[in-house]
Amino acid sequence: MLTEPSARETSLPPPRDLTFAETDWDVLSRCWHPVAWSEAVEPPAPGGRGKPLSVRLLDVPLVVWRTAEGKVAVARDLCPHRGTPLSLGWTEGETVICPYHGFRFAPDGACRLIPAHPDRPIPPRMRVATFPAVERFGLVWTRLAGDLPAEEGLPVFPAWDDPAWQRVTPPFVDIAGSAGRQVEGFLDVAHFAWVHAETFADPDNPVVPPYKVTPTERGVESHYWSTVPNWPKGQEKPTPEGFLWLRHFQVFPPFCALLTIHFPGEDRLCILNAASPVSARKTRLFVPIAKNFGVNDPVEPVHAFNARIFAEDQAIVERQKPEDLPLDLTFEAHILADRMSVAYQQLLARMGLGRGFTA
Numbered sequence: 002m003l004t005e006p007s008a009r010e011t012s013l014p015p016p017r018d019l020t021f022a023e024t025d026w027d028v029l030s031r032c033w034h035p036v037a038w039s040e041a042v043e044p045p046a047p048g049g050r051g052k053p054l055s056v057r058l059l060d061v062p063l064v065v066w067r068t069a070e071g072k073v074a075v076a077r078d079l080c081p082h083r084g085t086p087l088s089l090g091w092t093e094g095e096t097v098i099c100p101y102h103g104f105r106f107a108p109d110g111a112c113r114l115i116p117a118h119p120d121r122p123i124p125p126r127m128r129v130a131t132f133p134a135v136e137r138f139g140l141v142w143t144r145l146a147g148d149l150p151a152e153e154g155l156p157v158f159p160a161w162d163d164p165a166w167q168r169v170t171p172p173f174v175d176i177a178g179s180a181g182r183q184v185e186g187f188l189d190v191a192h193f194a195w196v197h198a199e200t201f202a203d204p205d206n207p208v209v210p211p212y213k214v215t216p217t218e219r220g221v222e223s224h225y226w227s228t229v230p231n232w233p234k235g236q237e238k239p240t241p242e243g244f245l246w247l248r249h250f251q252v253f254p255p256f257c258a259l260l261t262i263h264f265p266g267e268d269r270l271c272i273l274n275a276a277s278p279v280s281a282r283k284t285r286l287f288v289p290i291a292k293n294f295g296v297n298d299p300v301e302p303v304h305a306f307n308a309r310i311f312a313e314d315q316a317i318v319e320r321q322k323p324e325d326l327p328l329d330l331t332f333e334a335h336i337l338a339d340r341m342s343v344a345y346q347q348l349l350a351r352m353g354l355g356r357g358f359t360a
């Protein structure tokens with residue numbers, strides 16, 4: 002369930018070593034992004050210490066920790082006293098503790114203790130900037146600015162909450178490429194026969210049948226029917242004669258997309274591509290998966306298959322130029338199969354992204 006953002010909300014100016022166009026950063030900082038797997042953010046040991054997590058979002062270093070009560074907190078990874086990363090310290094109770102002089106900070110950013118002067122009042126300016134945090138789809142999500150409620154900013158992924166489905170949380174993948182390029186690649190259906198020939202697709206089946214893209218409340222979707230199966234190579238199962246595989250893509254801009262693959266019968270595999278824009282040149286890709294078949298099977302083979310597919314994609318996305326996804330549609334040439342990618346670029350442009358690039 003969504004937990005109410007509890008942190009005092011603090012907007013930041015863009016960081017000085019910004020890799021984004023400032024106009025893009027302004028737009029992206031108001032959006033929700035995933036920053037960590039929930040299971041990686043552990044509470045302190047009972048009566049003892051825990052380890053906060055250091056992450057980066059939109060060029061901003063963040064510290065993520067879980068309180069003894071189980072609540073997740075996200076703050077700027079910068080002690081307001083002398084600029085030490087709080088993530089170098091540890092957690093105790095509800096607080097994160099700076100390793101330099103031991104100041105303690107609560108999830109709302111307030112300083113709770115200055116060990117050098119335990120009896121003196123704490124200066125009001127001794128606060129760390131904090132950001133709202135919610136846990137959803139096995140992930141911790143946050144945003145750096147604005148007031149967009151999580152319900153409106155997070156993807157919609159009902160299968161995740163169905164207790165009859167198996168949930169899989171493969172290790173994240175760090176990509177030396179932009180989130181826009183990565184998501185565009187996830188939506189691209191013409192590359193299967195070329196990039197994924199060794200994992201699931203067929204190099205002799207490159208034709209992309211026509212498909213439609215339609216607007217949704219939050220973004221766009223497409224229903225892509227083709228003969229490209231989704232069996233891992235070497236583990237193919239009998240498929241009815243003439244069976245068409247449906248891949249249902251739903252885009253949640255800026256950087257999430259849900260793919261539901263319809264296997265023969267009622268078997269379904271849902272893959273949420275949740276790309277975290279670490280910087281304009283780095284992306285941390287989280288892929289929560291839910292499936293309604295083989296629900297008691299070990300998850301390792303799913304992790305391994307997923308890792309191979311995303312490694313195949315990574316080899317391309319890390320070499321594309323320009324690194325930013327061009328939102329001026331005249332910049333690259335398009336084919337009919339690119340409908341979804343063109344619609345995605347238009348969505349991002351409508352959010353106000355790409356102005357720095359095209360100006």
Ligand code: FES
Nearest residue numbers: 080082083099102
């Ligand atoms: S730098 Fe963090 S307590 Fe001094």
Ligand SMILES: [Fe+2]
Nearest residue numbers: 186187196314
């Ligand atoms: Fe791919």
